[in-house]
Amino acid sequence: MCAASLPDTATFPFETAVVAGVGLIGGSVALGLRQRLLARRVIGYDANPEVLREAQALGVVDEIRTSPGEWLRAADLVVLASPMRTLSPLARDLAPFLSPAALVTDVGSVKSGITAEMEALGVRQFVAGHPMAGSERGGVTHARAALLENAVWVLTPGDHTPLTALSRARTLVEALGAAPVVMPPDAHDALVATISHLPYLASLALTHMVARDERLSLLAAGGFRDLTRVASGDPRMSRDMVVENKAALRGALARFRRQLERLEADLDDPEELLAAAAEGKRTRDSLPVVKRSLLPPKHDLVVAVPDQPNQIGAVTQALGASGVNIKDIEVLAIREEGGALRLGLESPEEVSRAAEILRAEGFEVRGRG
């Protein structure tokens, strides 16, 4: 399905969309715009001509541009999708050429800065956005429209954002298959500081505590690996993200410190600490399993696996042979060791069916549908 194959008389929500920065997210937006017939033509803009040539060769964009200019006036949709640290300079480069009627949005993971920048530049029809999607693999070669499908896409209108702009942005996000969630920029930034940027710093701090200590890192199994996984992300992207959001992150760090201090004080009050541990467990156990979809596979099955070769294979093969679709899989490693797999399935019925299949194979299972 491709816009180019349609007659010129077809109508599109947007005539000319410009995607500025054609990487994983920008490329996925461009593909979504084309495949879902949301724009008659999609122009890719990027400082790097090689990236643009690749994007064009892959059919991600219809046309390419390497410098800003009068051609931008035709755009009725502009999506800024360059790396975080280049978003503001990009906005300043493009702003002089933008039509006042163009809907402008971005896809950065911090929202206050770019909102203020756009306001200062006088770009009225701007609605900042943050599609909460990503991939371990970056770059336009891994872009795909499906990346954005069912993803939470936060939209953060500022005090002066026209309601019509917000409404257009919301419609666009829905048309791309994602789920818009609207909140003010500072609320968004405080939120990602808490659930993403603070955990990253905490993970980094823990990682540094075992650096250059062979004995510590040898014994750092299970739980420690879980807690430091995010420290394995791209250092530059992670750094840019936390630096851009440093104001909100400082707030989150202060709250984190207070929580730690309270827990430390509770070391002398074991009853209080038990209450805090029980509350923590309740909260953690009620977190939805959100991965690729807004509809979390809450239908979990826990399978005990004996310490024998190829038990993961035995479990997944037994289910696969019966057509059970495993949506998510996790090796449970509570405290030092595992011994169980958590499977995320599609429905309570699938949980029952999988439990039956696995019991017949001699596995011990525990479901929560």
Add this chain to the structure above:
Amino acid sequence: MCAASLPDTATFPFETAVVAGVGLIGGSVALGLRQRLLARRVIGYDANPEVLREAQALGVVDEIRTSPGEWLRAADLVVLASPMRTLSPLARDLAPFLSPAALVTDVGSVKSGITAEMEALGVRQFVAGHPMAGSERGGVTHARAALLENAVWVLTPGDHTPLTALSRARTLVEALGAAPVVMPPDAHDALVATISHLPYLASLALTHMVARDERLSLLAAGGFRDLTRVASGDPRMSRDMVVENKAALRGALARFRRQLERLEADLDDPEELLAAAAEGKRTRDSLPVVKRSLLPPKHDLVVAVPDQPNQIGAVTQALGASGVNIKDIEVLAIREEGGALRLGLESPEEVSRAAEILRAEGFEVRGRG
């Protein structure tokens, strides 16, 4: 294979072993002692008669006792395996009846307190131990000798521990199939404070930050779930562990705070922060994957999975059909979303073979052998 079926003339390293506290670990030790012919008879001692009856019915122990007494004098091996908070009272109950020749050890996860307690009680042949094994499922019904096989088992002799006692304890641990690692009690406690108890408190603190906030917990995907997984452990066991180790834990908390402060200061020095992020990534990526075994499956294969149903099944089935043994599996969720599986395989050869099989099935793979 069972000691009872052997003639009375067979020789055993220990004549009479007592396992005090017959839960998951105590039961597994008892089973190991019996199945590996390390003790002629294994006596289970527990305050709970029901647990003892179950242990006897399951063939975990040969005989059972519910109160301390003269019968203990016959023991040449005593393993204290009750929950952390009852270890010291247990030691005080048993000490008056112990033979001076008996090797005494424990399996608690904090070592300074019990070492001091035993010294005060005059139990000379005591060597504190910590088998770094566990399971999501507790209790004697889940005990099995294999739980301890290939596990790291830290032994922490005190200043006055006789060398012969240490040597006997080391031989016992090896005979049970585990890997002894010797270090002083305070070194052990500092180590577990850093890699286990501090991560637990940090995880609990993060969890509390999203409690009672629906929006935060809805969006708390991927990385946040990883960082808070250990907060889902048993609250009482977790509480007892951190309270018992509070001195070392306070030291670890102080170092953690300094790391966080340094990172917070680096928010104003992006070059420094980038260096810290890069160092963190190097350290995290070099952590061994230790789960159930001392021999980490360092042979990883990363498989990109498209956003389509049953991709986990497709990957594991393709490998299972070809006899590739998947030792570990992890859904990679760097930043918000996944899109890749990490498989832990047995050897670089298995990585190459699996890569070939998966490429033939149309998967994109990246290995590190």
